[in-house]
Amino acid sequence: MAVDLHLLIANLTNPTLLFFVLGILAVKVKSDLEIPPSSAKFIALYLLFSIGFNGGRELAHSPLTAEIGWSLLFGLLIASAIPAYSFFVLKPRLGAENAGAIAASYGSVSAVTFVAAVAFLESQQQTYGGHMVAVMALMESPAIIVGVVMMMLFGGGRQVPISQVLHHSVTNGSVLMILGSLVIGYIADEQMAVGITPFTTDIFKGFLAIFLLEMGMVTGNKLTSFFRNGWFVTAFAVVAPLVNGSLVAVLSHGVASQPADRFMFAVLAASASYIAVPAAMRLAAPKADPGLYIPMALAVTFPLNITLGMPLYYVLAG
Numbered sequence: 410m411a412v413d414l415h416l417l418i419a420n421l422t423n424p425t426l427l428f429f430v431l432g433i434l435a436v437k438v439k440s441d442l443e444i445p446p447s448s449a450k451f452i453a454l455y456l457l458f459s460i461g462f463n464g465g466r467e468l469a470h471s472p473l474t475a476e477i478g479w480s481l482l483f484g485l486l487i488a489s490a491i492p493a494y495s496f497f498v499l500k501p502r503l504g505a506e507n508a509g510a511i512a513a514s515y516g517s518v519s520a521v522t523f524v525a526a527v528a529f530l531e532s533q534q535q536t537y538g539g540h541m542v543a544v545m546a547l548m549e550s551p552a553i554i555v556g557v558v559m560m561m562l563f564g565g566g567r568q569v570p571i572s573q574v575l576h577h578s579v580t581n582g583s584v585l586m587i588l589g590s591l592v593i594g595y596i597a598d599e600q601m602a603v604g605i606t607p608f609t610t611d612i613f614k615g616f617l618a619i620f621l622l623e624m625g626m627v628t629g630n631k632l633t634s635f636f637r638n639g640w641f642v643t644a645f646a647v648v649a650p651l652v653n654g655s656l657v658a659v660l661s662h663g664v665a666s667q668p669a670d671r672f673m674f675a676v677l678a679a680s681a682s683y684i685a686v687p688a689a690m691r692l693a694a695p696k697a698d699p700g701l702y703i704p705m706a707l708a709v710t711f712p713l714n715i716t717l718g719m720p721l722y723y724v725l726a727g
Contacts (some may be wrong), residue, residue, distance in 0.1 A: 423521070423626055428618040429707065432468045432625020444623040453618045453688035454586055458683055459613050459614040460520070461587040464546020466592020466602055471540040476666060480544055480674075483664045487678050488548035491653055492516030495645075496563070502641055503675035503701070505564035510697035511642075513556025514706050518548050523714045526676040533572050533723070535612020537669040545677055549585050552682070552683070553689045557584065559634050560694060583689035618685065624687055624703055642701060646681075646709035654679025654718055657724035667726050675722035681706035 435442040471477055493514035505719035523545055530537060595603070602609075658675035664673045683706040690697050 425618045425621055426521075426707075429621040429625040429628075432622045432627075434625075436629030438625050442626070444626070445617065449620075450622050450692070452616050452623070453583075453691050456613075456617055456684060456688050457540055457583055457586040458590045459609050459616075460546060460549060461590025461607050462469050462597075464549075465597070467539065467592040468543035468591075469595045469597075471543055476664070477540045479664050480540060480670070481547055482676070483661065484544040484548045484677065485551055487653075487657060487674070488516050488551040489555050489672065490516075491678065492552045492559070494725055495649065496556070496559040498564065500563065503638065505560050505657070506694050506697040507701055508684070509556040509560035509564075511645075511702045511705060512559065513552045513561065513690065514681045514683070514686045514702045515653070515710075516548075516552030516555060517647045517686045518545050519680035519682055519711065520545070520656075520676045520684060521567060522676060522680040522711060522714055523673075525718060526673060526674040528674065529715075529723070530720050535623070535669040535672075537673050538665075538667065539669060541673045541677075544674075545593060548677060549682070549685045550584055550591070550678035553584050553587070553686060553693070555617075556690075557693050558685075562624040565649065580692045583692045587685065606679050620684070620688070624683075624699065629700055632704065639703065642705055643709060646705040646714060650710045650714055650718060651721070654714070654722045655725055661726065668676075671726035672719075672723050675726055676714065679710075679718050679722065681710045683707040683711070 492509075493516065495512035495515050496508050499511055503511070521544075527537070634716055654675040657678035658671060661671040661674040665674060686701055686706075687699060690699075691701070
């Protein structure tokens with residue numbers, strides 16, 4: 410467990426995550442620190458653009474074998490099934506918008522947890538297939554789409570045709586940005602794509618730090634909502650990732666030939682997004698409470714996965 414403790418300390422002292430803590434602290438000390446709403450919206454769109462574009466580039470660099478094809482389909486299935494069942498577990502207690510945002514978070518993936526999983530594999534002297542990065546990118550948008558669809562279908566408002574629901578969910582600004590960026594990254598000329606690397610990659614962590622600072626301030630203002638919902642949301646943030654990760658670790662034996670790839674599938678299924686989904690839900694579900702879905706993913710599920718979850722998934726994936 411020493412390796413896991415090291416991963417926990419290393420990730421929780423990551424500057425971007427510490428800016429999230431600074432945002433909460435700024436609220437608690439009643440500072441006048443503020444990120445202008447227009448800037449916050451731009452940064453959210455930028456993060457979606459960067460994640461999608463880089464995922465498309467990774468996909469373009471991976472020759473499509475049968476296993477890679479099945480892996481991409483399996484990732485899409487995971488990212489669709491998890492938010493679908495999670496929504497119905499959460500809705501009776503939290504309402505449609507909160508349930509949709511949380512379900513999307515747990516159906517989507519955490520890039521930081523992915524990085525921690527890579528470090529875990531390196532400590533075990535294991536290597537994973539490069540196509541798993543593309544799988545990670547592809548798992549972002551289906552979860553967002555399913556979350557938006559669920560909110561529209563079961564939100565208690567007027568019923569609309571399913572075709573209209575699908576149209577609105579796919580053309581939603583945040584979903585269109587990440588899907589469109591993925592396609593553009595895939596088909597873009599290699600030299601042209603390299604030319605914009607300073608924008609797509611080099612400044613990502615800086616913008617992420619500012620985004621998490623703003624999310625920290627939003628969360629700091631909403632923490633009472635998280636505590637008011639009591640044991641249920643904390644229990645879900647603990648049980649759901651362990652169940653999702655363990656189940657996918659076993660099921661992935663039918664898709665991935667390498668234990669390291671099966672382990673990465675389990676980590677992707679167990680992780681919860683606190684970057685892409687909050688950026689999307691800020692646009693798609695402004696009434697959803699960030700004081701619920703961000704602390705659940707960042708303060709509970711993230712440390713759980715990198716301490717207890719990863720050793721469990723590694724054993725099951727072996």
